[in-house]
Amino acid sequence: MNPTMPAVSTMPDAVFALTLALLLLAPLAIAGVALINAGLGRSRSAAQALLGNVAIVAVTAIVFALVGSAFAGCLPGGAGHSFQLAGKPWNWLGAGPFLLGGMGAAPAQSQLALIFEFLAVALAALLPWGSGADRWRLAAGCATAAVLAAVVFPLAAHWIWGGGWLAQLGVNFSLGSGFIDAGGAGTVHVLGGLSAMTVIWIAGPRRGKFPKEGFSTAMPGHNAAYVLFGCLVSLVGWMAWNVAGAILWVNAPLAALPLTSINTVLSASTALAATFTVTHVRFGKPDASLCANGWMAGLVASSGCAALVSPIVSLFVGLIAGIATPLLVELFELALSVDDPSGAISVHAAAGIWGLLAAGLFNPKPGQFVAQMIGIATLLGIFLPLVYLLFWLLNRVVPFRVDPDGERIGMDLHELGGGAYPEFVIHRDESYR
Amino acid sequence: MKYAGLLVMPAGFFLSIAAIVLFAEPMQRSVFVACGLAVEALGLAVAVRGHMLARGEIRP
Numbered sequence: 001m002n003p004t005m006p007a008v009s010t011m012p013d014a015v016f017a018l019t020l021a022l023l024l025l026a027p028l029a030i031a032g033v034a035l036i037n038a039g040l041g042r043s044r045s046a047a048q049a050l051l052g053n054v055a056i057v058a059v060t061a062i063v064f065a066l067v068g069s070a071f072a073g074c075l076p077g078g079a080g081h082s083f084q085l086a087g088k089p090w091n092w093l094g095a096g097p098f099l100l101g102g103m104g105a106a107p108a109q110s111q112l113a114l115i116f117e118f119l120a121v122a123l124a125a126l127l128p129w130g131s132g133a134d135r136w137r138l139a140a141g142c143a144t145a146a147v148l149a150a151v152v153f154p155l156a157a158h159w160i161w162g163g164g165w166l167a168q169l170g171v172n173f174s175l176g177s178g179f180i181d182a183g184g185a186g187t188v189h190v191l192g193g194l195s196a197m198t199v200i201w202i203a204g205p206r207r208g209k210f211p212k213e214g215f216s217t218a219m220p221g222h223n224a225a226y227v228l229f230g231c232l233v234s235l236v237g238w239m240a241w242n243v244a245g246a247i248l249w250v251n252a253p254l255a256a257l258p259l260t261s262i263n264t265v266l267s268a269s270t271a272l273a274a275t276f277t278v279t280h281v282r283f284g285k286p287d288a289s290l291c292a293n294g295w296m297a298g299l300v301a302s303s304g305c306a307a308l309v310s311p312i313v314s315l316f317v318g319l320i321a322g323i324a325t326p327l328l329v330e331l332f333e334l335a336l337s338v339d340d341p342s343g344a345i346s347v348h349a350a351a352g353i354w355g356l357l358a359a360g361l362f363n364p365k366p367g368q369f370v371a372q373m374i375g376i377a378t379l380l381g382i383f384l385p386l387v388y389l390l391f392w393l394l395n396r397v398v399p400f401r402v403d404p405d406g407e408r409i410g411m412d413l414h415e416l417g418g419g420a421y422p423e424f425v426i427h428r429d430e431s432y433r
Numbered sequence: 434m435k436y437a438g439l440l441v442m443p444a445g446f447f448l449s450i451a452a453i454v455l456f457a458e459p460m461q462r463s464v465f466v467a468c469g470l471a472v473e474a475l476g477l478a479v480a481v482r483g484h485m486l487a488r489g490e491i492r493p
Contacts, residue, residue, distance in 0.1 A: 170454070367459065370463050381449070
């Protein structure tokens, strides 16, 4: 438990009930991301994409309950594993009970924190799934979700939310309030976005995406309606998510919660307006999928700072996220040959980093910006190489990429034996031109 | 080259940690932490460059 939290037993019943209600709404964020993941892939992989989303949520729940929650240390248990460096304690691993032992007797706030982490690990593991669309095997997706839930996410959650060394930067080194990540911008989105990058690196691009001659092949998502409806569903989940995070991780008073909620909407709204304008200027018409990416980037950026900043700052944060997202998507695809169908690297990793930076940039506490920079340095410098190593090893055991024939006929037929839209006529295979 | 970039990134992280352990002055800390992030950015750029595929190449 974060030492900056108030005594757990002092959580009033009304706050407990409110937080629990918010956490029951928060899975809508997961549902929205799942819809977006499915809609941005091809029609011949739609059923596999949505089944993968559900399976990943299931796998992360089981693995996090069995193993990960102990390392995250969200339930009261041991004091955590620490070492001494420069006369300061560095708490690096939680020591909670395995198999959720003693959950019923745990304080109310610990139980709520556990629910939050269950949702957070599911969302973090979903992000790579969208990036590996149309070529990533279901078994490999579930295996990576298990690795994230057992090892990677618990470390990040403990360091940032569970009283680990990043949370204690304020106490030990006078760096503001320590690394602040109220809505999971780092723990969920940067971690998930960086995991998506490693999956893309290891699995490679879809066949025909980068042909020998000419530009990269456009492979638009098969259902813009899914994608845009997913954006609206996500908004509900995100508002609940950010407000619950503000209560649990930064002890926001009840009077501050409406502002957190409004900041979330403002950030997404300006991000959408900015992306709409940028794509209109660049292409002559607004691009639906990029606008959806911009909206999501605004939500992700708000996760880093909505609980801490004013509405004007939220507008600015959303504006920058909305301008940067379509440009980054284009940069990754055209200049860097990164085939990311869901845009998770731009939408989640980059916007998450921007949200975390904004939380320090617009915070008057001395040292807060440095604390935020150290948190970002940790996510990039420790978690990206760690995830790459684990996924690289996993790829030797459970190959990520489907065989060429499976990619040609589509993941639905290859892995499930039937398509999502059996009455549709399968159209020409443009990837084998 | 792609692995070299990923190996450079933890070096940037340790530079950032060294900054808060070794320096008490806020400006020195900020500059050193920023340097650590710059090293990480360099490592990331090398890793991205190393993973770029030649046109038409498919990773098995």
